[in-house]
Amino acid sequence: MTTNMSHRQQMLEALLYGLESLEGFRGPPEQIAPQFVAWVNSVQTALEAAGMRDAASSWQEASGRIRFSPDETSFPVHMATMKALLLGIIHRESGNEIDVVLIDPDAISEAPSCVQRVLVQANGCYQRGWFDASAVMIRRAVEVLLIECFEASGKAAEVKDGENYVGLKELIDAFLAGGPWHPTRGARSGLQKLRELKELGDRAAHARRFVANRNDIDRLAKDLRLCLQELAFIARASSRASGST
Structure with missing residues (x-):
């Protein structure tokens, strides 16, 4: 090589x-x-x-x-x-630069435009080797998509603590606990693994001596794509359903 x-x-x-x-x-x-x-x-x-x-x-x-x-x-x-x-x-x-796209834009075409913009940043950071920044942006995208799912289905109050939404760990727990959605088996498994992504994003943002590397993200990439697609689909489907009632 x-x-x-x-x-x-x-x-x-x-x-x-x-x-x-x-x-x-x-x-x-x-x-x-x-x-x-x-x-x-x-x-x-x-x-x-x-x-x-x-x-x-x-x-x-x-x-x-x-x-x-x-x-x-x-x-x-x-x-x-x-x-x-x-x-x-x-x-x-x-x-x-890395000549690989972490998240194929076509894979998240159902996602809200704000999430797509966040993932463009995640891709750009990844390709430039800025893995801490990429991890933080991915974490943000997952958190926003989960909130979109609850809001679109009229369940936002269930994941709020006063005026603010609960943290990502609690959002994942609440999502997996059930709701008007039926995530595929693969997505449920992936969301379990995305707890690791939360921890990675937390360390990338806050741990003084931690520096993320490419392998930290690559080992979660497959589950990440599956979950982003699933969450984007659920959020869009829930929004359409609530709009038709």
Whole structure:
């Protein structure tokens, strides 16, 4: 793995050097533009040959929006755009970002928009290696979804202590104790395991000497996705049912 990463990085650095050499060339646009087009095509070929499918797809999409021609006078802007994209690919390949989505947006399409925005942050933190922040955002999303379930079914008073809602542990207990919903067996099992997520989120937010790592989140990822889907579905279904009565 280390060797492959090194070879890819060397390839990307060589491609960047090629562009920087082109940037230093002084000549009329009609002479430089064709060389720039050739460079763009060579990057596409190199990314595909290296098996970097996501990067190749992003590159193809970006270059497809630009129309090159021999008399293109705006190619310096195109050049800066493609250089920025290549630098982003180099940054990701250096290992500073994780090329994996923790929570597929399609999996939580039923969730309220506020929850979806929280999970976008959870994904972004995870991909950047900010695992403490990701754990806290995931915990928040689960807590909000549970509250949505109780509110949508008219049971909010059961999970309130005065004007405020009870904590996440109590919310999970109350949800599993029963209600007008019927979570699947997998979701019930997952919610039991999400007690660990509560503890992880608590430690990530409050423990002075604790630093979360990727494994802390990855071991809960499967149950997390299942539960988020289930809770989002229950909240939406309960809301529709109460609206139709």
